[in-house]
Amino acid sequence: MIMDPRNLLYCGICTMPPEYCEFSGTQEKCKEWLQDHHEDVFVDIYGEKELIKGIEQVTVEDEGEGKSDRTFVKDKSAKLEAKLERENKKKMSSRVTIKRVERTKRKRITTIHGLDIFGVDLKKAAxxxxxxxxxxxxxxxxNQNQDEIVVQGDFSDELIELIITNWPHVPEDNIDYIEEQKKKKAPQ
Incomplete structure (x- = not known):
């Protein structure tokens, strides 16, 4: 029985499915993002009460009561949000490097470095x-004492496609391809 692949929605703040945002520590920001970008999913998860409550908060803030009503964010959750935001920025600035290394004669290996930063289990990927x-x-x-995956053979093009299909949270723009060749000796 062949099943169609599912397209999952991931939160733009905590990168988890919206049903699990409450466990991330950034639930309020996640709610705001979900309400702004996917209002139908927001209503399905949080119900119309939250939508009405959000609309009332916006009108109260517009009337000028302001910041005294908005002090519902605790210090710990703010620190956790900042930490998650820093980690998310680090992830988005990280690179996945796919390098083809030439061995003896026509033998080649392909190394993949940086997948672990995006939360990929390297053993399962290998x-x-x-x-x-x-x-x-x-x-x-x-050489830098960091884990990398070593694949015997030249599969660099197929690896890029496979990474994108199996781990959609790894941005395609963050994947670099490097071809490393052995230096040829000069004739004597």
Whole structure:
């Protein structure tokens, strides 16, 4: 039985599905984002009471009562929100590097570095690559003592597509491709 893939909605603030935003510590910001971008989903999850409450808050703020009514954010949740925001910025500035390295003669390996920053389990990803391409694939430490996936063979183009389809939270713009060749010796 073949099933169609599901398209999931992820929150723009905490990057979790909207049903789980309450566990992120940034629930108020998540609610505002969901209400602004996907009002139908907001009504499904929080009901029309929250929508009416949000509209009333906006009208009360517009009348000038202002900031004294808005002091419902606690210090701990503000710190947690700031921490999550910093982590999110770090994620979005991080790069996934796919490097093709030439070995002896026509042998090549492909290394993938930086997937772990986006929350990808490297062992599961290595196993997926090994099964998909019918080759050896493992997690190893590189020269900087950081984990990377080593795939035996030249699968750089297919790897980019596979990463984008299996992990949609990894932005395509953050994937870099590097081709590293051995230096040829000068004839004597």
């Amino acid at each position: 196993k997926l690559f090994a099964n998909k391409f019918a080759c050896g694939s493992s997690v190893a430490k590189n």
